[in-house]
Amino acid sequence: MSPLDAPRDPRNSDLEAALIEAREAYATARPTSAAIHAKAREVMPGGNTRTVLFYTPFPTAMVRGEGARVWDADGRDYLDLCGEYTAGLFGHSETRILDAVKAAMDRGVNLAAVGENEGKFAALLCARFPSVDQLRFTNSGTEANIMALAGARGFTGRTEVLAFRGGYHGGVFTFPVGVPISPVNLPIPLRFADYNDVAGAVAAVREAGDKLAAVIVEPMQGSGGCIPATREFLQALRDVTKETGALLIFDEVMTSRHGFGGLQQRLGITPDMTTFGKYMAGGMSFGAFGGRREVMAVFDGHKPGAMPHAGTFNNNVLSMAAGCVAMGEIFDEAAAEALFARGEALREACNAVCAKHGVTMHFTGIGSMMNPHFRPGPITAPYKSSAAEEQMRELFFFDMLAAGMYLARRGMVALMLPVTDADCARFVAAVEEFCAARKPVLSPA
Structure with missing residues (x-):
């Protein structure tokens, strides 16, 4: 038939x-x-x-x-x-953000220089998130994750990264379940474990040993379907990375909105580094990555051999001005x-x-x-x-x-x-x- x-x-x-x-x-x-x-x-x-x-x-x-x-x-x-x-x-017409952006535009857009607002904005974010002593800005959450992983590899001297199936860390780090690794993903040596599988994740970190530079995880998988991590799972990652010397990176590009200090503060678990993006610049292009002072020091230009971190629009005046208002006045x-x-x-x-x-x-x-x-x-x-x-x-x-x-x-x-x-x-x-x-x-x- x-x-x-x-x-x-x-x-x-x-x-x-x-x-x-x-x-x-x-x-x-x-x-x-x-x-x-x-x-x-x-x-x-x-x-x-x-x-x-x-x-x-x-x-x-x-x-x-x-x-x-x-x-x-x-x-x-x-x-x-x-x-x-x-x-x-912040919606499509928040007056305070629009006024800040218009005022910044009136003073000139492409100044090719540092400005006071970037330090002010950075201070606001460092004060909110428990894991962040220092941070640097990028243009997107994708870039933030790229640079955080680069920083982790530079700091540890290791090369491999552990990520989780179903995770999404930007356009070049996407790992949908049941789909072959995309050719657009960056060629970083990766290991994988299952999300919310405590035993499997711990075993994977220990197996990688001194090859593993970082574990990157969303405290709630966003693109994967708004699936929250259990506290037990995140705590196990915190414990085992301390044990092996790998850095724990929380991708809070989406989840930072879930509390004044993000999900890390709500759950009481502090990673070594955190990445941000999305809303923080009031709807302007934005990303940031930060963490412990000694980790972020690999990007300190005052130190010989500092890692470079370029980006024409990292500190663009529109995002910096809008961010100071968005995070300093509105989203308290x-x-x-x-x-x-x-x-x-x-x-x-x-x-x-x-x-x-x-x-x-x-x-x-x-x-x-x-x-x-x-x-x-x-x-x-x-x-x-x-x-x-x-x-x-x-x-x-x-x-x-x-x-x-x-x-x-x-x-x-x-x-x-x-x-x-x-x-x-x-x-x-x-x-x-x-x-x-x-x-x-x-x-x-």
Whole structure:
């Protein structure tokens, strides 16, 4: 019998049909975005320049943002729950940040010199994060991780790095589960262990011994699905790296928003180095890496043989000015705790809705970041999604757009400070509508 003649799972057939219908409705409602994409494809492979923003049939083109709202090229407006993948913490029109950037521009943009603001900004961050005695700025979290690993290798005199399957440390350090190592990754000697596997990670560090320069880990895997590390896991990494002389690097590019001093302060675990990025410069280009004074000394130009660290825009005046305001005036301890609490309440409400409707869908995360999964929990490690799971995730994305909710294609939500309780209630209602309407094509719990 031909495979085409074999009986099909009606649920999968219905899921495919629902997704086809959702794609068609999406495309019909966005002719201008379609035209923008078609024109861009003539001069850009894939029609864009940032992989995470690519999806089929074409990405929605946004033309304006204000507060926690964005408007697309076809005149539709959305509640922005993507939050620029955590970089948009302050929303699209925070007056204090805009004023700081405009004032910096009025004084001249490319000065090719140091400025007072970079020391001021650095002092603000050093005062917040327990692991950071000193730091240096970069243009992105990707660059921050590159330089932190370079610093760790220079400080220890060792070459290898231990990372975790499912981790993401920037465009050149990405390790999705079940996918071959990407040719875009930098050729650093790497070892791998499973996330949240205490015994396996400890064994891997000990096996590497004096070859291992650093262990790099996200206290919550962001791109991997907002999967939090257990405290036991992170503490085991702290203990075993001290034992073997490797440096422990926390990639807090995303998770630093989860407290005044990041997740390291909330958990009470202090790494040797920390990397930052995303929101800290108020939405301007930003990255930073820092750590213990003796480690960061490898970059001290006053010392013979210091490691170089270049970057034309590392201390650009826009990011430095915006960062001083963003981290010095706006995102204080009270704001960080309020955002964390709002996110915790939102995730709890969404999970209650999923349980009420008896669907195999739930959200993982910490604080203001959350991600849906379409399989039973608990989920403690990243995984390779099935074809059906990917279809459910895509259907959720399109249904949320239809409901006026803009979030990441993978479903991730990253709350911005302008998002209100009423906005959160609106999202919960949209999740409930999705669960009720799509229950026939979602796997039963």
